[in-house]
Amino acid sequence: MIADLEKWVIGSDKKPRFQIFDETEDEAIPLALFSGYGVIVFSPGGNEAGRFGTGMEGYSTGEVSAVDETTFEVALDKSLNTAPGLISYQVAVALPDADYADGTQEIKGEKTLLYRSVY
Numbered sequence: 001m002i003a004d005l006e007k008w009v010i011g012s013d014k015k016p017r018f019q020i021f022d023e024t025e026d027e028a029i030p031l032a033l034f035s036g037y038g039v040i041v042f043s044p045g046g047n048e049a050g051r052f053g054t055g056m057e058g059y060s061t062g063e064v065s066a067v068d069e070t071t072f073e074v075a076l077d078k079s080l081n082t083a084p085g086l087i088s089y090q091v092a093v094a095l096p097d098a099d100y101a102d103g104t105q106e107i108k109g110e111k112t113l114l115y116r117s118v119y
Contacts, residue, residue, distance in 0.1 A: 005086070005113055005114075005115060005116040006115055006116070007115065007116050007117075007118045008081050008087065008115035008116065008117050008118070009081075009117075009118060009119070010078075010081050010082065010083075010084065010117060010118065010119055011078050011081075012078055012081070013075065013076060013077055013078050014075075014076045014081075014115065015073050015074070015075050015076070016073065016074060016076065016089075016114060016115075017067060017071050017072070017073045018039055018071070018072055018073070018074070018089075018091060019070050019071050020034070020037060020070075020091055020093055020109075027070075028070035028071065029070065030069045030070055031066060031069060031070060031071075031072060032069065034055070034093045034094060034095060035055050035094045035095065035096040036053060036054060036055025036056035036059070036093065036094035036106075037053055037054065037055065037056070037072060037091075037092070037093045037094070038051060038052050038053015038054060038056055038059045038064060038074075038091075038092050038093075039051075039052055039053065039074055039089045039090065039091055039092065040089060040090045040092060040108070041074075041076065041080060041087065041088075041089050041114070042087065042088045042089065042090070042111065043080070043082075043083065043085075043087065044083050044084065044085025044086055044087060044117055045083070045085070049080045049087075050076075050080055051092075052064050052074045052076075053092065054072075055094055056092065056094045056106065059092075063075040063076070063077075081115075081117050083117065084117050084118055084119060085116075085117055086113055086115075086116055086117070087113075087114050087115045087116070087117050088111050088112060088113050088114055089111070089112055089114045090108050090109055090110070090111045090112070091108070091109040091112075092106060092107070092108045092109070093106070093107050094106050094107075095107065
């Protein structure tokens with residue numbers, strides 16, 4: 001499986017695309033249903049390398065753009081890719097909910113492999 005991961009050459013940029021799925025559905029959920037969405041990217045060492053999203057506090061918005069109603073992409077700068085190894089991500093969404101003081105409830109998905117960083 002690791003050998004099948006797309007390689008991300010150190011010193012280059014990437015623009016991966018993401019979709020959000022319900023556990024019981026096979027179709028991606030429309031982004032408009034969330035008050036925010038994004039990804040947390042982890043470096044090969046497992047440390048958080050960046051948060052990229054829209055509508056959520058603490059997430060950088062400039063790199064995120066919607067591709068269609070269910071897909072968004074994130075422009076990952078080469079500065080995130082400085083060491084060889086496995087780069088992973090975690091999708092995060094914010095749901096509107098009046099029961100929470102800040103108006104949102106943040107939910108994070110499972111950590112998933114994204115790229116294999118190579119020289």
